[in-house]
Amino acid sequence: MAGGQAAGVRLERCGHSPRRGHAPLQSVQEARGLRHPQGNGRDSVTPAIGTLTDLLHHYLTAHPKDQAVGWGAGDGSTCWLSTAELADRIRALSLALHSHGVKPGDRVVLFAENRWEWMVADFAILASGAACLPIHPGLSASQIAYILKDSAACLALVSTSQHLATFMEARRQAGDVEQVISFDDPGAADPVVMPLRHALEIGRAWGDTHPGIYRATRDAVSPGDLASLIYTSGTTGDPKGVMLTHRNLASNVSACSSVFDFRADDQALSFLPLCHVFERTVDYCYYLSGAAVIHIPDLAGLATAFTRFRPTVFAAVPRVYEKLYARILESVPPNRQGLFRWASKLALRLAALQVAGRGPGPWLALQRALADRLVYRRIRARMGGRLRFCNSGGAPLSADLAGFLLGAGIHVLEGYGLTETSPVIATNRYPDPRPGTVGRALPGVEISIAADGEILTRGPHVMDGYWHQPQKTRDMIDSDGWLHTGDIGSLDGDGYLSVTDRKKEILITAQGKNVAPQPLENALKRMPLISQAAIIGDRRPYLVALVAPDFNMLRRIVGKLGLENMPLRRQLDHESVQAAVAEEIATATESFAQHEQVRRFHLLDREFDADMDELTPTLKLKRRVILQHFEDIIEDLYSGHEAPHVLGS
Template sequence: MKKGTLTQLFFETMTRYADTLPCAYRAKVGGAWQAITHRDAERRSRQQAIGLRELGIQPGDRVAILSETRVEWALADFACLCAQAVDVPIYPTLTTKQIEYILSDSGAVGVFCSTAEQVAKVVEVKTHLPALKHLVAFESAAARPGVTLLGDLEAKGKAAEHRYPHFKEEALAVSPDALATLIYTSGTTGDPKGVMLSHDNIWSNVQAVLQVLDLGDAEQCLAMLPLSHIFERMVDYTLMQAGVIINYAESFDKVAANLGEVHPTIVVSVPRLYEKVYARVLENALSGSAIKRKIFFWAKRVGEQWANHRLAGVSIPPWLAFRRAIADRLVFAKLRARTGGRIRFFVSGSAPLSVEIAKFFFSADLPIIEGYGLTESSPVLTLNPIDRPKLGTVGPVVPGVQLKIASDGEILAKGPNIMKGYYNKPDETKAVFDADGWFCTGDIGELDGDGYLKITDRKKDLLKTAGGKYIAPQPIENQVKLNKFVANAVVLGDKRKFPIILVVPNYEQLEKWAATRGLTAGSHPQLLALADVKAKLEREVMGQLRELAKYEMPKKVVLIENDFTIESGELTPTLKVKRRAVEAHYKAVIDQAYAEADKMAAAIEG
């Protein structure tokens, strides 16, 4: 099987598109979108790489990147790879203590920092890190003694270029099996582990995905996810090789505005974005006049009928095509306009996407292609084909990858994209491979007759009640989050008699409802304390769950004032809930809820 490297991908791409595309990247600086051409990107990464060599960085040395998603991140990444260093991404949302652990465990000798805030975090712990010699800052405002500015690093590299006449040849000579990056997992159950990914692990995954995705000329992508996560990073490599211009969103909160400015053809995100768009569309429809509501829900029903025909590969009858055309003009065309007007498809990963939301977007000619993978698999294992998607699944395996389902339902994988192991953790590495070399994903799933994979839940997230019944919490949570009064939800109940559900209200909707009932409160806690509000939210939640088996039904709805955040440690940087962190944070509330529910059950039984 052919192998490749990320330096090969970099130089070939920069050469191939230098004269055919207007730019490689675009980023908003000072309120205006600025382009970085392929020649500029190659030059800057080359000069940074030589600058690193001049600082004394040797092949195999670890260099961290502590930054938000921005074009400088991408250039620094290629600089490290071309210098044959191993880069170590670090989320900028991590605490100083967490950053210190990763820098220490990886033995990083250098670190790129985006801002003065990130530099300050590193400076605070630098005395505890004897291996760390070099700090490079992207922004001039981060200048301080002992810190090299990115512009100065590039100038150093430019001045020394004559001493590296074979720089490109040396960069291209790196072995495909050489370590490219150390990516630390989020560490929800202890210290994070450094996932070792080689050049070929990632390169092979890029080539596999390119065989599935339909990427044409003049494509533009809006990028918004953390480059510190392998999902966004591998997507960027893939799009770059295909000649797609990458536009970096200002932030997740500004995605809506950036969509209207960039007019992308491709957007890659996580379910939380699609959930928010869907909730906003529903809210606009429900807050309108009676005729507006009637038109919207008629169009939604027509769209679902049309989508069912399309997804089943059945020809669409003329009467349905006519109705769909009217529905499109009245409703769906407006949604496409709000997302920039040019989107061919979205890609979703990192967490399960509700089938209802996926079908609504499909009805609007905005298909969401769902895939599945892990950091340890570089990351893509499966991906729905654009011409044959199955909603509710994450698609068949990508070329070169093998999957099978173990006797307990766990998904096992093999392929050139599977990691080399966990850095300095041989026992943990051994624990995730079976005797035949299959990687144990920790996810539960099933393959249908066409080879499409459906994920049930994380193996470690499955709840086993005291009565021995297994409950998959994610499908329950996703169903509840479809309700307009719910912002977030977490189902708990492992080793308990029954499950309960923690619910974060959508205050905008809840306050509107309370006002129509003449209910007033001076704060969110006071609002949630009102008996009518509690009863309303309980009815809404339980109304979403009518189809559940009796043992799956939460016996108690617990209202939580504040939504989960990355900063509180309750969400990962890709916005997945850290179930154990939530359970620890709200232990007293949870224990009280179970005590009250037990008393109620005892009273009923007595």
């Protein structure tokens, strides 16, 4: 890859921009120290941290509180651990790892859903000098076995009995892992498996006989040490192990914390998989600020969690916001749909004014007050009624959806990054977010646009490389330290970054026309009847779409048509349902070019599923897998056998 910056491209620098890995973190901190952008009337400077163990020490000593980390109990109450209790558990577990021979630089697996024990285990691993190797809880035994073999992990922490069974099968295939610690009771006795409570007891006893070892090991961690080995989702082949150092992650946490107003009195809701670096980094920001964090194991109970825990901040992927909007649409009764359409259009106008730095005039302000009383306030109540702002990342967020939420008083700050960049490269922030962009570069981060439109980035956030894959590292990071993201984008005159698509996902039709599928898919997903969409058309004569309907909206339509007793497949193929979806596709794509129009579509009887390897952990489409799973349907669409699904000529 060509090094440096190509002629005629834009470069965005924000704050101090050192070459990757060569500047001490303190110099980055000295260049920041800005008032928090959301503004709460106080000056706040982000503490300088060089390692994640610095962050841990700061969190436990600077923000003591009785309610630090919580989770929902089955009886409806909330359980809490204090910072003192967390400190005891982290220290005990870290010492237990020492007692089992874990050494600085070793890789320790963390295979669990989002729960408070994940946080304790992560910090315990880091304090022992080892690297945390998080594994997504949805992976199969064979996928885990590949990671175990490639990483040579020595020990694992696993959550539920189901995950334990999967992991033990992976261990049988891969070997090497000597000890497994189970968060939940493992049930049948196994000399390899130890309950977490026993590990804590062992760690406390080890500390009594080895005084000072915990602090000495924790304090010996340096910025250049490996903090985490994260295996990417493998959308184009076997997953690669991304090496993130303490410097990588600590610099990103510090930079994010300098532009977001996370506070010690916040109550954060954490529900995305912590194995993904997006939620993990945001949670680190919560800890750095001293916020209380409530953990939710999955998205199934999210709607209830919003009203139960009433968060002030959270992070989510676009799919969460899309589902929220779909449920809002579904709940609007027929006699109020006109009111909702008016309020939606008004929200977009209000958002546009805010982006332009202008306030509404008297008449528009009156309309806003009325819409807030009748519509917007109810939407905010669905999210607990206390939300100050939320972050979005992992995939593109529709500009219209971001604008609607902003106009309704829900401040979604979209950002952009990769696992390889620890992860945040750019983000929107207050007081000047711009829906439809991913904001400006973080402090200490450089962004450049190459001649072919690819987004490049450089700074302390750029990974140390791929585990045992030097050639792939060189393919990703050029000789001048620029990481080539594989995404296509542009920078405007104010430094706001827009991301168009994945470089490798650009479709080239049989006529030689280039088509970016993501904008089309995002436009389709904004339609009430469409939950998910995958655009197909590479080396094909025209575009087709695989469409997963919003099944709640579908039930409403088939009920009106009197089709509720039909089998699902017949409902989906009914001419009235087909016509309704065809109309939505035509509406969604009317502003796209002729060669970007969808000619045929197929309504799927299920959504794309991460458990079937069709989605990444952040719910992005795995196109290669989808092409394989729906090969027959796709061929039928191109063979003309699906005549009822034809759009236009």
